[in-house]
Each structure stands twice: as C-alpha cells, then as structure tokens.
Amino acid sequence: MAVKALKAVSQGRNGVGAFILQCKRIDLHYCDWAGSSRGMNGFIKSLLPKFAAAHPQIEFTISPRPAKHPVAIGHYINGRSKPICVRNMEPYEILKKLELLRDASGEKLKKVTKPVRSINESVRGIWSPYHGNGMQL
C-alpha cells in the first residue's frame, strides 16, 4: 500500500549553478604557401595568442594543411562540429569567425520564434474552462 517510487534522472540547466562553455575545441588549419591563407597566417601570428589566452577553456590545435584553403573547425560538447572556411579573410574577420565558433552552442541552426524556452512550470498555471464563475450569456 505504501508509496512506491519511480525512476527519474535530473536534467541539466547550463547556466543555473555553473556555466560550461559549449565550445571545447577549435582546430585551425592553414597553408604556408597559398595566398588564401595569408590572413590566417597573420591571425595565427598576431591575434591568436591573445585570443587563446583569453579562452583557456577551449583547446586550440593548429596544423598545416598544404594546398588547401584555411579552415577553422569548432568542436562542441554535444558532439557536433562547425567548420568555417576562412579563405582570403583578413585577420580581424577570422577573429569574428572564431568568436562566432566560441559563442555557438553546437546545435543545428534553427529558427527561434519564442523568446523564452523553459522546463519550469508556468507560474500562472494553465487556463481551465471548468474553473471560475463562467460567463453569463
């Protein structure tokens, strides 16, 4: 007769309690020879050290990829990755792209129509037709 218990697992709410940045790794590929990598090479030399120091929670890996366009690939906690081709871009444009990778959640892009999504119960409750005094016709 006593109450039996069911199983449930708690749901995470990133930002409530602790915030974990979703971007965990950024791979940067460059080419020493090709002109499309000129901006990338400049970025790696001039801007990357500061950007990487400002974001210790992201692992940066740099590797050459000869005879290919430069690319920045973000890897996310949900297992997805987001590659951005940065050919012919200036260093500051690439910085913008890296900021985009940093701020992304890794989810597929989708149109957000409602401003707030929440798993909390509605404070007002749901309107019920069976309660209240009703409308006098």
Next chain:
Amino acid sequence: MMKRLRIERATGQLLVARSGAASNPGSTALRSSYRAAQVVPVRHQSSYSSFEAESQHPSPIYEEDGTDHSRFPPLEKLPPLTSTLPSPLPERALQSAKLAALHARLSLSPKIPLQTLARTLVDPSADPNPHFNNTSLAFLGSTIINYHASEWFMVHYPRLPMDVFYAAMTGLAGPAPLNRIAKSWGIESAAAPGGEVDSGLLQFSLDSPGESVLGFGYTRTIVDKINKNNWQRSVNSKIIYDDDFGQVVSRPKPKPKPKPKQQEEEQEPQVELDQEQDQDQEQDQEDGEYLYNPLPPKFSPTSYGSERTRELSEKAHANFVRAVVGATYAHCGREQAKAFVKAHVLSRYLDLERLFAFKHPTLELALLCAREEFDPPVARLLSETGRLSRTPVFVVGIYSGNDKLGEGAGATLEQARLKAAMHALKAWYLYSPGEGARVPSDVLESGEEEGLGKRMRTWEPVYVDIGELISR
C-alpha cells in the same frame, strides 16, 4: 598556448630493472624473455615533476612496440617505455592541452593541480594501483555529494517517504545523473587505457572491470541470497545496511590466490605465466610501481554498445565526477567542495512529483487523515461537462471538513477521484519550508565576507516530520 613545454626533451626517465627479474627458479624461457624486456619506469604521484639529471640515458630507437622512431617520429615525444604503464605518468598532465582546457572549463581553483585532475580521470579498471587511480578521491567525493544531496532533500522536503527519497537521491546524485554531468563537461574517453594516452581523456577498461570497486558501503552477509532470490528488504534495513541510494552493496569478487610454487612448476607454462604476473603485480602495487601485463587484451569490437559496457562507462564517468569533487575537497576545503556540488549537482532540475507511484491513493489518504486527526476525506463533484458525450470531464475535489485537500479532473468519476486523492497526497508529501531553509552544513560556513556573520553560524531547528504512513 600552442607551444607546449617540452620537459621530456631535456631529460630522460629513470630506468629501474624489476626487482628479482631473472632470479626466479620457476621461470621458463618464455618468461625470462619477457622479464628481460621489462624495464619499468618508476612513477611518482606528486604535484611537481620529478625529472632530474637523467640525460645520460639515451632515448631508445626501438620502442617496445618495435617501431623505428628515427624513421617514423611520434607526434608527441614520450618518455621511453611509457606505453608499458597502465596510465599516463603524472608529469605528463602538465603538457595536456585537453586537461588544461577541462580545468578552465570547470572553473576549478588554481589550487587543484593538473596532476590531481589527471588522476581523477583514471578509473580503477584502467589502473588497479590505488596510488594512481581515482578510487580514493571518488570515495571522498561520493560521501560529499551524497551528504549535501541528502541534507538538501531532508531539509527542503521533510515529508518525503523513504523510497521516494532514495529515488530522488538516485535521480540527483546517483550514477546516471553524474554520468550526464560528466558528459555535459565534455569529457572524452580513451579507446583503451594506457601510458601513452593523453592525460585529458577518461580512461577505463572494458576488459578487466573486476578490479574496480563495485560500490561504496557496507556489504550485507546475505547479499548473495538477496540477489539470487530477490528478497524484499525493509525500509529500515535499507537505511541501516545499504548504500546512500537504498541499493544493496555487492561483494567484490575475491582475487584468485596464487598457488604454491611446487604446483606451479607442474602446470603449463602459459598458466604459470599468468599467476606469476598476478603475484608480481600485487607486490609492485605495494611498492608504488606497476608492471606491464604483456598478455594481449581480450578486447572485441562487439563488446561495444552492450548493456554491460554502457554500465561500465556510466560508472567510470560517475566516479570521475565524484573524484573531481573529492579533489576539490582535498585541495580547496569544505566550502569550495560544497559550492562545487551545489553548482554542478544540486542545481539540476528534478521533478519530484513524477517520482510517486500510488497503489491505493484514496485508502492512503484516509489513513493519513486519521493519523493527523483531520476529518475523514470526502470526494465532491465540483463541475462536469458532457456526461453523456464521448469526452466527458469531471472535476472532483477531496475535502476534509471544509478544507479542500486536492482536486483532479478525469474522464470518469473514479479517475477524477483517484487523481484528486493523489494530488492531495503529493501536496502533503511534498511540503517544503521554501528555498530559504538552511541546511546543517550552512552552520559551518564562515559568512563574515558576506556580512552574514553570526546568523549563519547559529542553527535554527528545521521541521522534522514524524514519518510516512506505515505500510501494512
């Protein structure tokens, strides 16, 4: 950031021959060849690297796997014979970019060294040596997590029935939620554990899980019979004997005892090899060293994705989270550990309403009203629509005297009445003094910085319920 410190370029690794390597009379030709090949680096667990002037040892051209490293240089220069170790050397933690990123991602205090964080990632199934795996930290962490979770439930939901309390503990601090927490931290696991693996990867073995600790707690003497016959356990015995989630703590498998030497010589050389290795491993664990087990791993790709491997993976991930909490406690103290548990474990959302399963809610509500000396509950129809239609709705309220205890809507009168009784019972069991209620460990906090001062350190008693309805 990108230029890593290459400490091992300047130094070699201390090489020590295994004690008593070729002096055992029972050794066969096969074994002696193994022994000659086994030169084991000494490991030290400390937060500073113990590289000293060892550069007189030239790095070998041929690694233990037979690769000519002068022709095929490795991506990362490892100390010699690293892959003979069961887990990466603690010194290598300083060079792992993954580990440094994880440290920063969790906003861990700089007091926690990377070596300790690397140790939390080594499961006992990967490295049985307790000086290098995370068992002790995980045990410490589990006690801290379970303490804070249970005190939070006790204070905030003082009327939770014990079974529901255990379910809530399992849902908030059990292996499944801790596994999810580890996943949400972006932990990657190594395909197979070993000394050459990056220190920032979680290492656990699917081959030899028997070595690992099964659970933390008291093992009942009749645990085998309980598991075999599916015996019922009373709530009281769960509280006294079982672990923090009301689960029976299983007995760890006894280690196979090495047989006497004379019997060993008569046996097949291969069997002898196994047992000798076990003996040596046990000896070396005491010394703080570990010997390479040259037997090929019994790994099969089909073992991936089974129920068993998922369970092992979940346990390894959960123990990692516990070990991180244990490391926080060991290096930063009680308050930091509490803040960490609060931020990462207690802040998660768990709907306690969904944990209840009633069998006879109306009867239970009647008994509850009798115990609390309320008027006996009466169900009254509040409103209805479409009684003769295909989709009728009845709204039933349960009243005790003039007080409405609960209300439910259903397609039949009986369903609506049961729902109302369940709502009434949940309203009773889920009574909460509010978010501001203080838990016992708040008294230990030093609240001077926040200006809370004396109020934080004096304990005001909290509501303690007389208990759930006794089942019959």
